[in-house]
Amino acid sequence: MSADLDKILNDAENYIKNIGKFYKDKLYIEQAEKNIYFKEKEIKLDTIASQVMDKGISRSPKAEKQTVVDLFGNVIEQKEDWEFTETLDDMNSRICNCMKCVLGQTRTKFVFGVGNPHADIVMVGEAPGADEDQQGEPFVGRAGQLLNKILVATGFTREEVYICNILKCRPPGNRNPMPDEIEKCEPYLKYQLELIKPKIILALGKVAAETLLKKREPLNKMRGKIHTYNGIKMMVTFHPAALLRNPQWKRPTWEDMQEFKKIYEQLKDKKN
Numbered sequence: 114m115s116a117d118l119d120k121i122l123n124d125a126e127n128y129i130k131n132i133g134k135f136y137k138d139k140l141y142i143e144q145a146e147k148n149i150y151f152k153e154k155e156i157k158l159d160t161i162a163s164q165v166m167d168k169g170i171s172r173s174p175k176a177e178k179q180t181v182v183d184l185f186g187n188v189i190e191q192k193e194d195w196e197f198t199e200t201l202d203d204m205n206s207r208i209c210n211c212m213k214c215v216l217g218q219t220r221t222k223f224v225f226g227v228g229n230p231h232a233d234i235v236m237v238g239e240a241p242g243a244d245e246d247q248q249g250e251p252f253v254g255r256a257g258q259l260l261n262k263i264l265v266a267t268g269f270t271r272e273e274v275y276i277c278n279i280l281k282c283r284p285p286g287n288r289n290p291m292p293d294e295i296e297k298c299e300p301y302l303k304y305q306l307e308l309i310k311p312k313i314i315l316a317l318g319k320v321a322a323e324t325l326l327k328k329r330e331p332l333n334k335m336r337g338k339i340h341t342y343n344g345i346k347m348m349v350t351f352h353p354a355a356l357l358r359n360p361q362w363k364r365p366t367w368e369d370m371q372e373f374k375k376i377y378e379q380l381k382d383k384k385n
């Protein structure tokens with residue numbers, strides 16, 4: 114063990130109760146694990162764990178919660194274990210039993226998202242529908258088939274994109290998402306996007322667009338513009354389910370997709 118690491122751990126002993134994990138320059142207190150890990154080197158320090166002393170720092174009552182503190186024991190923030198994941202699969206496995214809102218009680222299947230985990234394009238709808246709820250995959254019903262056709266006609270394949278929703282569970286009767294459901298579920302989407310790191314997002318439909326842009330506006334006012342969501346470029350078009358009900362919107366959707374592709378190609382050229 115290096116002298117530096119010794120010093121860090123000695124400091125920690127004076128301030129931190131129980132067990133923890135170092136990551137970068139922060140120390141995470143965990144309930145679930147019985148070791149201290151120095152993450153970069155994956156060094157297990159079982160013996161140190163038992164020596165850490167009580168300075169009255171409270172831990173989350175939930176096992177998956179982690180309290181982030183600095184080396185002086187000041188609580189910086191609380192995080193959940195999925196916020197430390199590094200892959201979509203890992204994240205999915207940690208949140209798939211989520212019961213943070215009422216939709217957890219009525220869903221058949223949790224619908225995380227599907228597609229290339231390193232996609233340049235992420236398409237975001239509002240919430241799973243009946244078919245998605247049954248199959249656990251977004252955009253699999255008639256709307257999904259139409260989305261596939263739109264992608265192919267625009268020159269994209271479904272493998273090139275990642276598709277997900279703001280809510281991971283179906284609202285009963287396909288009602289619109291409630292504000293508290295969005296508030297509880299949107300952090301999952303944000304983290305998904307952090308892992309995927311797309312160049313551009315396409316919001317599908319008014320609810321998705323309004324939710325991501327945090328403003329209420331007619332869909333037509335949001336279309337045809339480049340917006341930003343958490344630092345990622347974003348455009349807006351109709352939801353494929355709306356196109357099934359209103360075929361007259363297919364032409365404007367086609368125009369949106371042409372513009373979307375143009376912007377995407379420009380972004381691709383810029384980064385490559």
Ligand code: SF4
Nearest residue numbers: 211214217281282298
């Ligand atoms: S909709 Fe989101 S917050 Fe609500 S239970 Fe499902 S995953 Fe959890």
